Amino acid sequence: MTNEVTYKNVHNRFKLNGFHLDKDDLCRVSYCLIKEGDAFEKSIGDFLLDWFDNKEYVDLKTSGTTGAPKIIRMDKQKMVNSALATGDFFELSPGDKALYCLPTAYIAGKMMLVRSFILGLDIDFVEPTSNPLARNETKYDFVAMVPLQAQNSLAALKNVKKLIVGGAKMSKELEKSLLKLKNIAVYETYGMTETITHIAAKKIGEKAFSILPNIHISQNENHCLVIDAPKISDELIVTNDLIEIINDNQFVFLGRSDNVVNSGGIKLIPEQIEEKLAALIPSRFFIAGMADASLGEKLILVIEGEKHEVDKAIFKGLDKYEKPKEVFFVTQFLETDNGKVKRKETVESL
Structure with a gap:
């Protein structure tokens, strides 16, 4: 499947805020967002125009967790491969309803857009506030949030089937609150800009992360995680994260070596x-x-x-x-x- 899908594709089931849009439509919408939209809409328009230009890459800003934020160049096809792996792992299907409520400045936000038009999701976008589901009764199959958004959306998450939470460590209090919710699968994700968001996820309450398709993990002499992911990175990704490997597909995060x-x-x-x-x-x-x-x-x-x-x-x-x-x-x-x-x-x- 990966060979058939390229960054030039827009899935025929893709919808944005309820409208079927192809590549040309998306470019027109982008110009409107940049010209007339709010700040968060302008950034969506900017990214979409970057995606559909003639270059094979986009420039991404890292979050600055372990040092000064920097710009890294990312191959668009590798971002597509990441989107396909997410679709496989979370069993997303064309036509699934998704919510986009993350800032487009960072990789997590950009990838929600890429997943939507590569996998054919029916995605709504809203301003990336701390309470993105306020006054929204729509039922969603797939939503990505940071912990603060999840904390403020507890009452509204009854309308969400699958939620992924990343970007920062989830508190024990939030995890307990989420575990009480019925009919929703909540996952904590592991990843970084260099891995094009998550390369592993675990259901809350579980100890070990499970890796996504086409990922191989090992440890270096410092017991830190080494990621071999040829479909999303040409080089081995050596992290500062101390881990315990359970088996070929699972690991437990212990902490950061620099802490x-x-x-x-x-x-x-x-x-x-x-x-x-x-x-x-x-x-x-x-x-x-x-x-x-x-x-x-x-x-x-x-x-x-x-x-x-x-x-x-x-x-x-x-x-x-x-x-x-x-x-x-x-x-x-x-x-x-x-x-x-x-x-x-x-x-x-x-």
């Missing part, structure tokens, strides 16, 4: 400690390391919000070395443009 704290020779993975504390701290928080004369790095807990007394009983379930030496409060965490917490910069600001 690891070496405290007195003991290596601690903040994400695993955060998992233990998740249900006990109502505010946003993270575990990090801070320079220390005797330990090299001391483990600290950073909580978002006004300073208050922290009940030491919350650390009862932690191992000896996992207990923070100090607790700090920050009025508001520093974040990337798309809402990911900048841990290092936030600690430096203390």
